Amino acid sequence: MEVNNYKNKLSLDKNKTLIVKELVHNHERGGARPAIVMKNVSKTYKSNSTPAIMNISFRVERGEFVFIVGPSGSGKSTILRLLMKEIEPSQGGIYVDGKDTTKLKRHQIPYLRRKLGVVFQDFRLLKNRNVFDNVAFAQRVIGADTKTIKRRVPSVLSIVGILEKHQKFPRQLSGGEQQRVALARAIVNDPMILLCDEPTGNLDPKNSWEIMALLDEINQKGTTVIVVTHNMDIVNAMHKRVITINKGVLISDQKEGGYRDE
């Protein structure tokens, strides 16, 4: 409908056709749709009567870099698990790329997850596959052909700086290297949003900074990045948007915020 309106408003001379094409392109890619919207989301686990999160609402625009911070058990990881649709909210609405994920049917969930790249604290690599295969695996999942995989995987491994170790198995790599592989796997399908759950939690400061620099670089190229962490040094040094959660409640949302241990 919006596209037709655009066409009606503009006379179709050559230059204007290009403008329409761009508008259509933007429209089809989601246009101004926010990457993530959480509306009054609460989650109570069956094993615990106290809600893990209560009435959380926030909106993340495309291309934003957001830290979600808070002490252990504050509900940060619950937010990520809800975004991945690993768990269902007890109430509220969650929208990813404009779609209400709470209404997705079971067979639609994989396609939501393909819009999300995920990096975990414990890397979660397939132990019996080498670096190349771990990253190629994510491409296989979306049905990419071997030719594409052979072209794309080395390029991504090169971005995260681990190309020379493509034949090594996870057990042969350091923590920092494993996290680079996990990052390569997360971005190989060019996701719209990159979700990182404590990505530096198992890393020394040097590797932590390197991973954060990579995340920043990926964000600069247009990917929305959400990082759940309680690493104060990193959050305070990067001057990004910071959403602070405490005891399941959103207590602050600062554009270029910081994080203090309270």
Place this chain on the structure above:
Amino acid sequence: MNSFSNNLFYSIKQGILSIKRNSRFSLASIGTMMASLFLFGIFYCVVVNFTYIVKNAETNVGITIFFDAGISKAKIDDIGEKIRARDEVESCTFISADEAWEQFQTDYFGRDKDVLETFGNDNPLEESSSYEVFLADVTKQKELVAYIESLDGVRQVNSSESIAEGLTSFNRLLSYVSGAIMLILMGVSVFLISTTVNMGISVRREEIGIMKLIGATDFFIRAPFIVEGMIIGLIGSVLPLGIVFIMYKKVVAYIISKFTILSDYLVFMKAEDIFLVLVPLSMLIGLGIGFAGSFFTVKKHLKV
């Protein structure tokens, strides 16, 4: 190639690789499948042979029909026509009085010429020409006897009701017992395979979780496990077939050589005839159990 065929080829490759990667689990599954299908193969051979022997015995169950004294040849032929027209009749052969006496001499007097000489040229069985009838379906003997007795010109019908009934009930019992045992064997196989597959999948639960979180569809996750299950099922069915084939040939040869006295009754089926059915049957069962075992077991682990 589209993404479906990419995924399909990938799944087949992964299924094969997975057998290699999880060699212990694969060997355990193949072993379980082999044990089940080995028992199934042996049992199948026993059952089909029993059925074959019983069927063979049934064809030897005959009815003898004697005629009224002084009956004409045309009347005898007419009775024969009526009997042959019945569906349950396999064969109906006329035995003349002379043939009957010759057979009697051979059966009872043998070389005892002294006894035979007392009869001279007389035929004591002069009024005993007969029809010898064999049935295609022994269960219908009673019905047939009643029909023949009702025919004009028939004096006497000899039949062994107890043998016919015994064979019929034995055959029925055999089909019930074999059906029940085969069902139990199938059930045990499915349970054992499912348990083994379950063990293998528990080990790979983390892997399945990762696959789900990076956007793999249920088909993508399940397909390699199913390929793996089917290959294991196929290997597990082919190996015992070979063993059962060799064993069958040896056991049959042994029984025939040791029990020559029973050679008229113990007629075994040819191994080739049995395996013409048993090979595809076992392979189908192996594939089926491998498929079902993997399909349902993986399903439980897909809810991530």
